[in-house]
Amino acid sequence: MRSNVLSLFPAVKKLPALLFSLSTGAALCFGSVAAQAQTPSYAAFQATLGAAGTLSPDGGAISFPLFRRDLSQLTISLDGSTSSPAMPESVANGYIGLQQVGSSAGVYFVTGAFPALASELPLLESALQASKLPVTAIVNATAGLSQPVVTVHVEATMTESDAVLAANLAGVLLTIHSPQANVLVLPFPSPFDPNSIPAKFVDLIGDGQFTLLDGNTFLFNLPRTDAVPITIGNGIPAIPSLGVGQSIFISGNGYSVMNAELALRANEVAKVSRILIDAGFTLSAQSDYFVDDSKRLTFLHAIVMAGDAATFERQGKALGKALNLLK
Numbered sequence: 001m002r003s004n005v006l007s008l009f010p011a012v013k014k015l016p017a018l019l020f021s022l023s024t025g026a027a028l029c030f031g032s033v034a035a036q037a038q039t040p041s042y043a044a045f046q047a048t049l050g051a052a053g054t055l056s057p058d059g060g061a062i063s064f065p066l067f068r069r070d071l072s073q074l075t076i077s078l079d080g081s082t083s084s085p086a087m088p089e090s091v092a093n094g095y096i097g098l099q100q101v102g103s104s105a106g107v108y109f110v111t112g113a114f115p116a117l118a119s120e121l122p123l124l125e126s127a128l129q130a131s132k133l134p135v136t137a138i139v140n141a142t143a144g145l146s147q148p149v150v151t152v153h154v155e156a157t158m159t160e161s162d163a164v165l166a167a168n169l170a171g172v173l174l175t176i177h178s179p180q181a182n183v184l185v186l187p188f189p190s191p192f193d194p195n196s197i198p199a200k201f202v203d204l205i206g207d208g209q210f211t212l213l214d215g216n217t218f219l220f221n222l223p224r225t226d227a228v229p230i231t232i233g234n235g236i237p238a239i240p241s242l243g244v245g246q247s248i249f250i251s252g253n254g255y256s257v258m259n260a261e262l263a264l265r266a267n268e269v270a271k272v273s274r275i276l277i278d279a280g281f282t283l284s285a286q287s288d289y290f291v292d293d294s295k296r297l298t299f300l301h302a303i304v305m306a307g308d309a310a311t312f313e314r315q316g317k318a319l320g321k322a323l324n325l326l327k
Contacts, residue, residue, distance in 0.1 A: 040100035048166035049096075049173075051182035054241070060099060061241035065183040065213065067093040068115050068149065068176075075146040076257060078282055078305050083255040089183075089217035090249040090259050091142045091303075092149045096169060096181065097242040105162050109233045111242045112169075113289075114152045116176045123175040124152060131168035132158065136289050141301045142259060143284035153243075153289040157233055186212040217251040222323065224263060231294045238263075238293065246323060255305040256312050260319060262300045264326070269298050272322045276302045279318030 039059040046053055046062075053062045068088045076086040094113035101107040110133065116124050121138075128135060137153040158165055173181065211219050221240045224230060230238040238244035249259045260281075264272055273283060285301040302319075306312035 038103050040105065042098060042100075042162075044162035045098060045166045045169070048163075048170050049181040053181075054185055056239060056241045061239065062098050063241045064096040064181040065093065065185060065219075066095055066113075066115065066173075066181060067183060067213070069214075070177050071117075071147060071149070073146075074149075076142070076144045076303075076305070077146075078144045078303065079280065081255055081305050081307060083257055083305055086145070086257060087216050087251040089213040089219075090251040090257050091145060093249065094151055095243060099236055099242060101157060101236075106159060108158050108160065108162070108165060109236045109242070110154065110156050110158050110165070111232075111290075112154045113243065114154075114172065114176055115149050116152055117147060118150060120176050121150065121152070124172065127172045127175045128152070128154060131172060132156070132160075133168075133172070136291055137287050139285050139287045139301075141261070141285040141287075142303055143282050144303070155233065155290055155292075184214045186215070213249075217249055220248045220250075222246040224326065226265075226295070228295075230297065232290045233292055238297075243289065244293075244297065246326070248319065255307050257303070257305050258312070258315060258319070259303045260301070262302070262322070262326075263297045264300055265295060265297065268326060269300060271325055272300065275318055275322045275325075276304075279315055280304055281315070281318070 042053065042055075042062045045064075049064055051064050053064045055062050071088045071092050072085060074086040074088060074091060075082055075084045076091060077083075092115045094115045095111075097111040099109045101109055112133070114124060114128075125135065133154045133156050135152055136155045137151075139151050139153070140148055141151050142149060160168075170178075211221075213219055223240055223245045224238065230244070232238045232242065232244060236242065240247070244263050246263060247261045249257075251257050262272060269286070276283065281302040281304040283300065283302050285299075287299050287301075288296065289299055290297065304315050306315055
């Protein structure tokens, strides 16, 4: 399966020209946040969840990518085409995001998206309630899956010791068969040749980076770059580590699957939707996950498949055009 991801496109050299060149320097779960006087330790969470997680550049926040490794035989059908199997990294994924509030452990801002089958919802919801993690949205985000995967979102500021909170999160994961917080995340450097990138994108390259999840699926993640930074949770910076940004998953398995989640302001939704629909994307969900964001954000899910590199290039350029509207 790993070779199929790469064989659709010559190495990955097409990717920066189509999409990844739009980076402002963010990689998986990276974002620009104000420096903190003291870098918090997330060792208790890393130990209990059995995962290193991915720290934000200043170390202030941490994210644990999740995906349903057990759902390895998913298929996805769109527009008469079927991919088999669909890699769960790209279509059945989620995360846990944490940021310590203040200078000492004991208060944490927690966000999360837990990928669950319908049959798992009762236990998952009960575990979240017992852990005092309020559910903010329940979304069936990806169209065309052979087994519908529902994503359960949470957001809360928790006054709890790191040991207790970590144990509670581990217990929540068990209700969805623990979709492996220890996802292998490989950061890729970006020594891309600027000459291979369309001129209109050159000024947006920055330090563009992308990551590879478990050797199967590319993930590209952009923060929002609003003139007035958006906050969530009573003043917490809205960054990819905590689930706010433009996330694009790309995997190949006979057909490429491009699955995007875009964080949009109200005046951006119609324009972005029009571009994506015209390029053949299916808009599969439109939701709001956060209860205390300073500017109301709508999270738009869009998914598309391509059977050849030319189609993928056209789709990637359309998504790049949509992302350009958000700058």
